[in-house]
Amino acid sequence: MEYQNIVWLIPALPLLGFIIISLFGDKLGKTMVGLIGPGVILGAFILVCLLLGGVLGGSLGDGQVFTYFNWIAAGKLNISIAFLIDPLSIWMLMIITGIGFLIHVYSVGYMHDDEAFARFFAYLNLFIFSMLMLVMGSSYVLMFLGWEGVGFCSYGLIGFWYKKQDYNAAAQKAFVMNRIGDLGLLLGILLIFIHLGTLDFQEITAAVKDPSQSSLKYGAGLVTVITLLLFVGASGKSAQIPLYTWLPDAMAGPTPVSALIHAATMVTAGVYMIIRSNALFALAPCTQSIILGVAIATTIISATIAISQKDIKKVLAYSTVSHLGIMFIALGLGSYSSALFHVTTHAFFKALLFLGAGSVIHALHHEQDIRNMGGLRKYLPITFATFLIGILAASGVFPFAGFFSKDEIIGRMVEASPVLAVFGYIITALSALYSFRLLWLVFFGEFRGTEHQRSHLHESPLSMTIPLMVLAVLAVVGGILNFPHALGGHSLLEHFFEEHHIIIKPLAAISFSHSTEYALYAVATAIIVIIAFITYRFYITKKNGPVADGAETGLAKILYNKYYVDEIYAAVVVKPVDWLSVQVHKILELKVVDGIVNLTARGTTEGGKALRLLQSGNVSFYLFVMVIGIIAILFFNSINLK
Amino acid sequence: MNSLSLESLYSLNGYILLASILFSIGIIGVLTRKNIIVLFMSIELMLNAVNLLLVAFSVHHGDPNGQVFVFFVMAVAAAEITIGLAILVMTYRNTGSISLDSLNKLKW
Numbered sequence: 001m002e003y004q005n006i007v008w009l010i011p012a013l014p015l016l017g018f019i020i021i022s023l024f025g026d027k028l029g030k031t032m033v034g035l036i037g038p039g040v041i042l043g044a045f046i047l048v049c050l051l052l053g054g055v056l057g058g059s060l061g062d063g064q065v066f067t068y069f070n071w072i073a074a075g076k077l078n079i080s081i082a083f084l085i086d087p088l089s090i091w092m093l094m095i096i097t098g099i100g101f102l103i104h105v106y107s108v109g110y111m112h113d114d115e116a117f118a119r120f121f122a123y124l125n126l127f128i129f130s131m132l133m134l135v136m137g138s139s140y141v142l143m144f145l146g147w148e149g150v151g152f153c154s155y156g157l158i159g160f161w162y163k164k165q166d167y168n169a170a171a172q173k174a175f176v177m178n179r180i181g182d183l184g185l186l187l188g189i190l191l192i193f194i195h196l197g198t199l200d201f202q203e204i205t206a207a208v209k210d211p212s213q214s215s216l217k218y219g220a221g222l223v224t225v226i227t228l229l230l231f232v233g234a235s236g237k238s239a240q241i242p243l244y245t246w247l248p249d250a251m252a253g254p255t256p257v258s259a260l261i262h263a264a265t266m267v268t269a270g271v272y273m274i275i276r277s278n279a280l281f282a283l284a285p286c287t288q289s290i291i292l293g294v295a296i297a298t299t300i301i302s303a304t305i306a307i308s309q310k311d312i313k314k315v316l317a318y319s320t321v322s323h324l325g326i327m328f329i330a331l332g333l334g335s336y337s338s339a340l341f342h343v344t345t346h347a348f349f350k351a352l353l354f355l356g357a358g359s360v361i362h363a364l365h366h367e368q369d370i371r372n373m374g375g376l377r378k379y380l381p382i383t384f385a386t387f388l389i390g391i392l393a394a395s396g397v398f399p400f401a402g403f404f405s406k407d408e409i410i411g412r413m414v415e416a417s418p419v420l421a422v423f424g425y426i427i428t429a430l431s432a433l434y435s436f437r438l439l440w441l442v443f444f445g446e447f448r449g450t451e452h453q454r455s456h457l458h459e460s461p462l463s464m465t466i467p468l469m470v471l472a473v474l475a476v477v478g479g480i481l482n483f484p485h486a487l488g489g490h491s492l493l494e495h496f497f498e499e500h501h502i503i504i505k506p507l508a509a510i511s512f513s514h515s516t517e518y519a520l521y522a523v524a525t526a527i528i529v530i531i532a533f534i535t536y537r538f539y540i541t542k543k544n545g546p547v548a549d550g551a552e553t554g555l556a557k558i559l560y561n562k563y564y565v566d567e568i569y570a571a572v573v574v575k576p577v578d579w580l581s582v583q584v585h586k587i588l589e590l591k592v593v594d595g596i597v598n599l600t601a602r603g604t605t606e607g608g609k610a611l612r613l614l615q616s617g618n619v620s621f622y623l624f625v626m627v628i629g630i631i632a633i634l635f636f637n638s639i640n641l642k
Numbered sequence: 643m644n645s646l647s648l649e650s651l652y653s654l655n656g657y658i659l660l661a662s663i664l665f666s667i668g669i670i671g672v673l674t675r676k677n678i679i680v681l682f683m684s685i686e687l688m689l690n691a692v693n694l695l696l697v698a699f700s701v702h703h704g705d706p707n708g709q710v711f712v713f714f715v716m717a718v719a720a721a722e723i724t725i726g727l728a729i730l731v732m733t734y735r736n737t738g739s740i741s742l743d744s745l746n747k748l749k750w
Binding site: 612613615616617618619620623624627 | 669672673674676742743745746747748749750
């Protein structure tokens with residue numbers, strides 16, 4: 001099987017889809033676009049499966065680079081369009097193309113009534129292309145190309161309904177915050193190039209493993225700075241404190257966008273990047289501690305905000321930030337395979353939850369406020385069933401997928417220190433709290449919307465419910481990907497990585513006995529069950545619902561207003577920058593630049609006015625000037641003779 | 643005659659002086675006189691001053707090229723004055739005067 005011929009097709013197919021749909025989409029019509037858009041992703045998925053066979057069968061070794069084109073050759077810098085296919089990239093490729101395909105199919109139904117149908121699919125295909133370049137690139141440069149591409153597509157898709165100014169502001173906020181992170185990433189990449197002379201992943205890992213070759217010493221300042229800068233880049237893309245506020249605002253985009261970009265793929269790019277650079281992070285324990293601290297703060301703070309939100313998508317958005325925090329906790333502890341496992345299960349259940357929310361929104365004709373929902377399980381049975389599975393997976397109930405990945409990470413936290421153990425269980429409790437609150441308020445109790453909305457309630461079409469069902473199945477069985485030894489499994493993902501030496505300093509197997517692990521599982525499950533009961537009593541039996549906007553008091557008010565972080569940013573960052581740009585405009589732009597331009601113009605005019613006086617019309621004067629000129633020429637000719 | 647005797651050398655200075663004076667008179671005439679015909683006469687004066695100088699040096703060096711060049715200069719002067727006078731007649735027909743001040747239409 002000649003892989004060289006098919007590897008380039010994987011990103012080329014979505015790119016082709018983008019070109020065709022963006023150029024001819026309106027002429028082709030919605031049916032055709034609805035076939036091409038998902039079709040190219042399905043094609044890419046099939047090719048990825050072929051490659052997966054190759055990786056599992058061992059024919060690609062620890063990772064093979066497929067080079068196509070020498071792009072930049074400038075002195076020491078040699079960048080080719082080359083793709084690295086190894087277990088990590090194959091894993092990400094399966095998630096991106098698989099879940100990407102399901103969401104494309106869902107979008108055919110969800111965006112059916114939208115007139116900008118073609119533009120949506122063009123952007124989606126371009127996004128998939130960029131994301132594929134990100135995970136397949138064999139060097140930081142290609143990864144950065146994909147990184148920027150997904151940032152741009154995210155901007156285009158969040159601000160998809162561009163006629164509403166709020167959505168444009170949200171898109172701009174996402175892009176600018178991403179950019180701030182990108183600055184850190186770029187600086188990190190530059191430092192890597194300066195000190196290691198190469199930007200290729202395999203070469204960097206080899207250089208780091210060989211201490212004589214590299215100038216990076218364990219725990220030294222240089223490596224710490226590089227990894228911190230890379231982490232800044234990752235926090236911009238993956239919504240860690242302080243660059244997370246763009247993600248809840250990004251819910252302005254259509255729901256399939258939230259599912260694909262802000263749950264399953266783009267936000268995991270940061271996690272992927274850090275796993276890819278694990279050789280560098282292994283040398284910087286200081287950075288890992290910082291990552292751990294920031295991640296814990298992010299997880300807990302966003303979970304507390306999620307408890308108070310009244311928009312179904314905002315709850316899911318903060319839940320996403322919280323789960324991203326959990327992934328980064330795993331990275332901070334050095335448990336890379338757990339982080340990737342959680343990325344995978346999170347992609348399954350969070351995409352499922354977002355698509356389910358989209359189904360609810362679709363049924364209620366674009367109603368997103370949970371105060372107007374309730375009792376929907378009677379009217380939307382399939383959506384309810386799949387959403388229930390999603391919530392159980394998200395809060396980490398056995399035996400759904402989320403349980404295995406989350407509890408593996410919590411196990412590592414307990415192993416690391418008792419303080420982290422406490423945080424771990426706080427996180428479990430909080431995530432159960434917001435998840436079950438959402439479930440009860442949307443699907444149980446009495447319907448609180450208008451009579452008009454009730455009469456229109458109907459289950460979504462097949463193109464929307466089939467992806468929901470597929471994802472539900474994945475959310476149920478996803479645990480088998482890394483089933484822990486304690487429960488009789490073989491930790492497939494962890495061993496997959498170890499066999500192929502993806503992680504250069506893998507963590508030892510968890511040091512607890514199986515009975516300790518069972519006890520930990522039991523504690524987690526007990527917490528979740530108790531919280532589920534408490535919330536049921538609070539929201540359904542006692543019928544306490546979220547209150548009207550502005551009527552919250554005390555702690556609820558602070559949480560609903562997201563700890564006023566956006567307002568703080570507006571006052572501390574946005575206003576000074578605005579002031580600065582006004583000053584620069586008033587002084588540099590109006591006075592200096594305009595001044596210079598006007599000066600040039602005026603100088604020319606005044607010079608012209610002066611020279612014009614030479615045209616006196618007096619012939620004698622002309623003759624006089626002529627004579628003086630001739631004398632001058634003769635004079636200067638004679639004195640220059642050397 | 644190849645070279646001149648010492649007195650002739652002395653006299654060469656005289657030729658040079660005479661030619662310079664004539665040339666200067668010509669220039670001053672060109673610059674200050676208002677009558678166009680006088681202007682032409684001054685130009686001719688300058689040309690002839692140069693002719694004189696050319697011939698003097700030609701005799702001094704014994705090189706006939708100088709004198710040949712004088713013929714060229716005379717021919718050119720003749721042609722130039724022909725055209726100049728033709729222009730003068732047209733100017734008179736258009737402006738009714740032969741003063742240099744009448745040609746001031748190109749004033750800003």
